Amino acid sequence: MHIIPKTPREAKHAPRKRFGQNFLHDTSVIGQIVTSIRLDRADNLLEIGPGLGALTEPLLAEVDGMTVIELDRDLAAQLKINIGANSHPDFTIINQNAMEVDYRALAEQVGKGAFRVVGNLPYNISTPILFRLLEFSDVIRDMHFMLQKEVVDRITAEPSSKEYGRLSVIMQYHCASEYLLTVPKGAFNPPPKVTSAVFRLTPYATKPIVAKDxxxxxxxxxxxxxxxxxxxxxxxxxxxxxxxxxxxxxxxxxxxxxxxxxxxxxxxxxxxxxxxxxxxx
Incomplete structure (x- = not known):
């Protein structure tokens, strides 16, 4: 786990295809996302893939502090400048792959109870990250993610629909799922090839039904x-x-x-x- 130093270099950042980077910039959509999460000031907020901080700053305005995980070292360094991290004593940037983070250890380190997780996930690795986070559901209160609409439709699908499948069953076994809003391509730079959507997953404290194995x-x-x-x-x-x-x-x-x-x-x-x-x- 690598914390970004206090004096990073400032650099303009071009989106990197290998990281699946599409940066959210539409302020109206950002406002809708923040409102849909329904934050309290004391919430233990964790953002995965903050990018340039378009969502980070309005989220940080709603809570006393938050932690963000950013894989791209240049982005993480630039984020510290964009957000003005030194003016936020409880704002931590972790430069690490979200697939490799021990979220249980991180929750213990932060010491504020279960995380409320937020993220605009890279679409190329979104499903593995979701499955990874399910392994730490005991320290996660809920998750709000933006993914391609097709995947969100599958996660929240009802039986007997064409979208209903393996992802629907596994996610709904572990969590209550809720489709929140659709995000148009033009809300991003560069615009992705697909329409996006925001949804909520709330891990069950006690599952409604538990498999024997x-x-x-x-x-x-x-x-x-x-x-x-x-x-x-x-x-x-x-x-x-x-x-x-x-x-x-x-x-x-x-x-x-x-x-x-x-x-x-x-x-x-x-x-x-x-x-x-x-x-x-």
């Missing part, structure tokens, strides 16, 4: 959606990683063996995964 649950969800056009009976019959369940087994947990994956609720996926665990017991 979460690794088996994740396996079942992945393998079933790898063959989403087939029926459940056909998928389980032909997949080497899954047991060959007969119709009686499906009926025992109230699931139609002729159903297709996108019609199952999160609860039904848990029941199906528990059936697999029991089958191997």
């Amino acid at each position: 979460e690794k088996v649950f994740a396996l079942v969800v992945r393998e079933v959606f790898n063959h989403r056009r087939k029926t459940l009976r056909a998928i389980f019959k032909a997949n080497a990683l899954l047991p060959n369940l007969d119709e009686v087994a499906f009926d025992s947990v109230g699931i139609n063996p002729q159903a297709r994956p996108e019609t199952l609720s999160v609860e039904q996926f848990v029941r199906l995964a528990d059936l697999v665990v029991d089958h191997h017991a």
Whole structure:
């Protein structure tokens, strides 16, 4: 973990494709995002990928202090100047890859309770970061992210919709999800090729339903959606990683063996995964 020194060099920053950088600049959209988060002054705010600080500054105005994680060293240095970090005694810039941060250790170091996480994530690594953060859900109160709208639609999708899939089931098993607002391409510089959206994930303190084995649950969800056009009976019959369940087994947990994956609720996926665990017991 590297804290940026107090006297960084100032430099103009050109967006870097390898970091997936598109900088938010529309003040109206920024205001809508800040309002949607509903911050309190004492909140333990953590921003991932602050970039040039377009969102950081209005967020910092709403809280007593915050921590930001920025991978790009030049950006992190410039951010300290843009925000005027020396005038904020409780503003910390961490120059590190968000995929490598130990958020539990960071929460202990900051000492303000669970994080409220905010970020305009690089779209090329957004899903891995979300899965990484789920590993630290015990120190995260909620997450507000801007991603490409297609991904947000998938995360917040309802069963029996074309967007509903593996990402929907896994995220909704761990968190309550909520679509907040759509962000047009023109709100960024340079404009991305896709429309964006902002959403909220709130990790469950106590999950509504808990799988007997979460690794088996994740396996079942992945393998079933790898063959989403087939029926459940056909998928389980032909997949080497899954047991060959007969119709009686499906009926025992109230699931139609002729159903297709996108019609199952999160609860039904848990029941199906528990059936697999029991089958191997």
